[in-house]
Structure formats: structure tokens, C-alpha cells
Amino acid sequence: MSTYRQIYFIGIGGIGMSALARWFRHAGYAVSGYDRTPSRITDALRSEGIDVHFQADTALVPPSPDDTLVIYTPAVPSDMEELAYVRAHGYRLIKRAEALGELTEGKRCLAVSGTHGKTSTSTMLAHILTVSGEGCTAFLGGISKNYDTNLLLSDSNTVVAEADEFDRSFLHLHPETAVITSMDADHLDIYSGIEDLRETFVKFAMQTDRHLIIKKGLEDRFIQARVKARIYTYGKGGDFHAEDIVSDGHGLMYFTLCTPWGRIERIHAGVPGLVYIENATAAAAAALLHGTDAEKIKEAISTFRGVRRRFDIQFDLNGHTYIDDYAHHPAEIAATIASIRRIWPGRKICGIFQPHLYTRTRDFHTEFARSLSALDSVILLPVYPAREKPIPGVGSEMLLGDITLKDKMLVDKDSLVETLAGKDIDILITFGAGDIDRLVEPIHNMLVGRYA
Numbered sequence: 415m416s417t418y419r420q421i422y423f424i425g426i427g428g429i430g431m432s433a434l435a436r437w438f439r440h441a442g443y444a445v446s447g448y449d450r451t452p453s454r455i456t457d458a459l460r461s462e463g464i465d466v467h468f469q470a471d472t473a474l475v476p477p478s479p480d481d482t483l484v485i486y487t488p489a490v491p492s493d494m495e496e497l498a499y500v501r502a503h504g505y506r507l508i509k510r511a512e513a514l515g516e517l518t519e520g521k522r523c524l525a526v527s528g529t530h531g532k533t534s535t536s537t538m539l540a541h542i543l544t545v546s547g548e549g550c551t552a553f554l555g556g557i558s559k560n561y562d563t564n565l566l567l568s569d570s571n572t573v574v575a576e577a578d579e580f581d582r583s584f585l586h587l588h589p590e591t592a593v594i595t596s597m598d599a600d601h602l603d604i605y606s607g608i609e610d611l612r613e614t615f616v617k618f619a620m621q622t623d624r625h626l627i628i629k630k631g632l633e634d635r636f637i638q639a640r641v642k643a644r645i646y647t648y649g650k651g652g653d654f655h656a657e658d659i660v661s662d663g664h665g666l667m668y669f670t671l672c673t674p675w676g677r678i679e680r681i682h683a684g685v686p687g688l689v690y691i692e693n694a695t696a697a698a699a700a701a702l703l704h705g706t707d708a709e710k711i712k713e714a715i716s717t718f719r720g721v722r723r724r725f726d727i728q729f730d731l732n733g734h735t736y737i738d739d740y741a742h743h744p745a746e747i748a749a750t751i752a753s754i755r756r757i758w759p760g761r762k763i764c765g766i767f768q769p770h771l772y773t774r775t776r777d778f779h780t781e782f783a784r785s786l787s788a789l790d791s792v793i794l795l796p797v798y799p800a801r802e803k804p805i806p807g808v809g810s811e812m813l814l815g816d817i818t819l820k821d822k823m824l825v826d827k828d829s830l831v832e833t834l835a836g837k838d839i840d841i842l843i844t845f846g847a848g849d850i851d852r853l854v855e856p857i858h859n860m861l862v863g864r865y866a
Contacts, residue, residue: 416518418483418506420476423447424496425487426466427456429564430510430578433553434485436565437517439464447594448475448496453849479504479822485513489582489801497563511578514553518573524550524700525587526865527577527618528595528629529691530746535595537721538697540566540574542584545714546677546706550574556721556740577618579611580604584618591625591703592618592643597632603773603802612866621642625703627696628655633808646674646699649692656691656700663758667691671698671711678708686719687725687753694718723851725750728858732864735761738854742770742783744849751788754841761840766830767813768795768846772805775812791821793833798848800853810852831856 417548421438425431426447432455439445439462443590446465449456459859467474475496476482484500484507492499500507535557540552541560549568556578557564566574577584577592580601597615599608611744612635619626619641626643627669630652633645652833656669658680667686673680678698683691698711717852730735735758741747754763767786770777775782775797786792794810814824825833830853834842839861844850 415485417481418443420444420446420483421479422476422482422484422500423486424484424494424500425449425454425490426824427451428510429455429555429557430514430553431487432456432459433564434510434513434517435459435464436462436563437551437553437567440565440567443832444476446474448474452862455719456758470495472496475499475505479506485510488700491801504611508528509581509583511581511583511586513593514575515588517553517577518587518589521551521573522571522704523573523575523587523589523705525575525577525584525622526593526595526696526700527579527584527615528593528747529598529600530741530743531595531696532576532578532691533740534690534721534724535593535696536574536576538694538718539593539700541718542697542701542703542706542711542714543569543570543572543574544568545717546701546710548572554721556724557721557725559722560717562675562749566831579614579618581790582614583616585621588621588623590623591627591652591700592622593700594619594632595629595693595696596745597741599777600743600774602777603840604782625700627699627703630655647702648652648653648695648699650758654695654702656695658687659691660774661686666758670785671695672700673702675702675750677721678712682710682716684716685720687750688756689749689753690720690725695815728854729861732865734839734840735859736858736861737841738851739843739845740847741845742774744778744785745854747782747785747845748788750843750845751785754843758841762790763838763841763843764793764839765789765843766793766795766842766850768844768848768850769797769810769813770847771800772797772802772808776808776809779812780816783813783818784838786813787818789819791837792817792823793821793830794822794824795830795846796824797849798846798850800848804824827853835860836864839865
């Protein structure tokens with residue numbers, strides 16, 4: 415990439431794209447790009463000196479194909495005006511995943527993949543390596559609350575990368591150590607079915623050199639495939655697992671980490687919840703196999719503050735709690751609700767869910783309804799389409815009909831805060847990967863006004 419002077423991003427506001435944009439800016443390139451709408455991320459990029467525009471305009475693409483590399487996200491429609499322009503005018507055009515693959519080549523790459531859990535796990539792993547003193551460069555799929563960024567920089571030769579299965583992106587990575595957290599059916603607009611998805615995870619595993627860390631129960635197909643990396647398992651019954659999990663009922667949790675080499679006693683979980691303890695187990699396994707000191711791992715887990723929009727506690731005062739979470743898959747929603755029940759037993763949970771993508775809503779409406787029925791009450795928002803066009807007959811109404819709760823409703827975004835103002839809130843949680851995050855601050859402000 416040293417032959418280029420300018421890097422132009424189409425879809426620069428995406429979480430993975432913005433991390434790359436920040437890296438190239440730090441490396442001395444001229445960086446600019448397009449995104450569809452302003453956001454907290456694009457505001458931050460502009461404040462860091464990166465030029466971002468929001469109206470597709472080919473005149474704003476750097477004029478010289480010879481010294482400009484164009485990086486795009488597959489979430490952008492293929493007929494988008496700027497994308498068509500650079501294809502027609504001789505620019506080198508690569509996907510975000512290809513760029514990440516080139517940047518990690520020759521590095522000690524620790525990659526975390528999985529249909530859910532990968533962002534929290536990779537961010538925790540990056541935090542462990544930072545606390546240990548080794549440091550790392552990390553490309554993260556969320557905003558670390560410890561560092562307020564999705565990019566960590568270091569002179570270390572170690573890179574932590576979130577390995578995304580969407581569009582088979584992770585096949586551009588060849589890690590030294592890989593973690594696979596889950597392989598649930600998802601992205602069925604990309605994969606022909608769950609077997610296709612799982613076999614692609616096997617292909618990713620076969621590109622891993624030394625250590626492969628897999629959620630217990632998923633390892634058989636990797637053993638049968640005879641991957642070259644040594645396989646370790648984590649989770650209940652795994653080579654790495656948590657024991658003696660204790661919750662004080664007020665949000666504090668402790669556990670003992672059992673490893674093939676001994677026990678790390680009474681680790682304080684900096685972020686509560688069974689999901690985070692499981693993610694911490696996977697991150698600790700990768701760090702231990704990388705050679706990180708056990709006491710540094712214990713210290714780092716206790717000081718980990720989490721990831722924005724991943725079990726992100728926004729308000730917890732006077733017996734009222736509000737959590738924001740990125741969960742947009744039925745398994746993620748179920749796991750988050752179970753964690754809340756474990757941390758705060760006996761309390762009433764109201765969930766707000768914005769489905770993400772028409773195809774995902776269509777493919778998993780029964781599973782979504784089952785997961786959401788574990789709440790005490792639920793409010794549904796209309797489907798967030800992202801890159802998709804509406805599918806006739808597919809919408810949040812499908813979920814509403816199948817949810818077994820009596821206390822359920824469908825509202826639009828504009829009336830949500832007003833609707834909540836008329837409800838007695840015990841525990842409130844917002845779920846979704848769309849633009850529901852723009853409602854977090856108004857909800858928080860309403861709760862502060864009522865309960866603070």
C-alpha cells in the first residue's frame with residue numbers, strides 16, 4: 415500500500431471501516447470518504463481531520479487513480495454512484511476485509527470470530543494485551559469504553575482483529591491464534607444455509623497457524639477437518655472454563671478461571687453477566703496461549719469497562735436500570751436476558767427491540783419471538799432495513815403475533831420516549847443493530863428526569 419498517497423472510503427462511517435480510516439490517517443495517508451448519514455462516528459472522524467461527506471458525489475472522489483486506493487464496504491449497494499465511478503475509471507478498489515488482511519500480513523495476528531460475542535471478546539483481548547505492557551494494534555468492531563475508540567495503536571508486532579463472517583470477510587485473515595465463539599445461523603442472504611456458514615468457519619480455521627480456541631461443543635467438525643492449529647475448547651466442560659461464579663445481586667460478579675495449567679482465583683468481572691464471563695474466558699485463553707502473564711490477565715478483566723452498545727449500562731439508580739445492547743440475533747437476545755435474570759433476580763424486564771434487516775426478520779421471526787417472550791414486557795419498533803429493500807409481508811408485526819407475552823406493543827420511533835414515559839420502569843433494555851442507538855440519549859434523559 416506504500417504506492418498510494420490517498421485512501422478513499424465508501425461507507426467510512428461503518429465501525430470496521432472507521433477503524434481502518436483512523437489507522438491510515440495515523441500512518442500519514444490523506445484519508446477521506448463518503449457515508450450515507452452523519453453519526454457519532456463520522457462526527458469523531460471529522461474532528462480527527464478526516465474529510466467525510468454525506469451526498470454521493472463523484473467530484474469528491476480524489477481525482478488520481480494512480481495514487482488513490484479505494485476501500486469499500488459490501489454493505490453499500492453495488493449500483494451506488496461513487497462505486498460505479500471508481501470501477502469505471504481505473505482505481506484500485508478493495509473490500510474492507512482485503513485491506514485488513516494486507517495490514518495484518520506478517521504480524522502476530524490474534525483474530526476473534528463468531529456469529530456473536532466477537533466484538534466483546536476481541537476488545538477484552540486487546541485490553542489484556544495493553545494492560546500487560548506488550549500492547550497491540552487492534553481493529554475492533556465496537557467502541558471500547560476503556561479507550562473510547564475502535565482502534566488501538568502500538569509498536570508491538572501483535573495485532574488483534576475482529577474476524578467478521580459477513581460476506582466471508584474473515585477468509586482474508588491468516589491468524590496465528592483464532593477464537594471461534596459461535597456458529598449460529600445468520601447472514602442467510604450471504605450463505606446458502608447453516609452448513610455453508612459452518613464450513614466457511616472451518617476454512618477460516620484451516621488458515622490459522624498455531625492455536626484454535628473454540629466454544630465447547632463446536633469442536634468436532636474442526637477435529638474432523640484436521641486443521642493444522644492445536645485445538646482448545648472453552649466454556650462449560652472446556653479446557654478453559656469458569657467456576658465458582660458468584661453474583662452479589664447488585665451487579666458485581668466474581669469467578670475462578672480454570673486452565674490446563676492451573677486456576678486463576680476470584681477474578682472480578684469488570685462488566686457483569688454470564689455472557690461477559692464466557693467472553694472473558696475466551697479472551698484469557700487467547701492471551702495465555704500468546705504468553706501473557708496470568709496476574710496481568712486477572713487485572714485486565716477486572717478493569718475492563720466493556721464496549722459501547724454491548725450490555726452497556728446507561729442508568730442504574732434508585733432501583734431503576736437501563737441497559738443498551740447491540741443484540742440483533744435471537745441467540746444473543748436470549749443470552750442477554752438470561753444474564754440480566756442472573757445479575758438482578760426477581761426484577762421486571764421491559765425490552766425494546768428494533769429488528770435489523772428484512773431477511774433476518776423473515777428467516778428468524780419464530781426464534782426472535784421465542785427469545786423476546788422471556789421478557790416481562792416488550793415494545794417492538796419497525797424493521798431497520800439497512801442495505802435491503804422491503805419484502806412484502808415481512809415486518810415487526812410477524813414477531814408481535816408470535817410473542818407470547820400479554821404486555822406487548824408495536825410503536826414507531828418518534829413516539830417511543832413518550833410511550834416509555836407512561837410506563838413504570840424497573841429494568842429497561844434496548845436491543846438492535848440499526849439506528850436505535852439514536853434513541854439511547856433521549857431515553858436516558860427521560861429516566862434521569864423521572865428517577866434521579
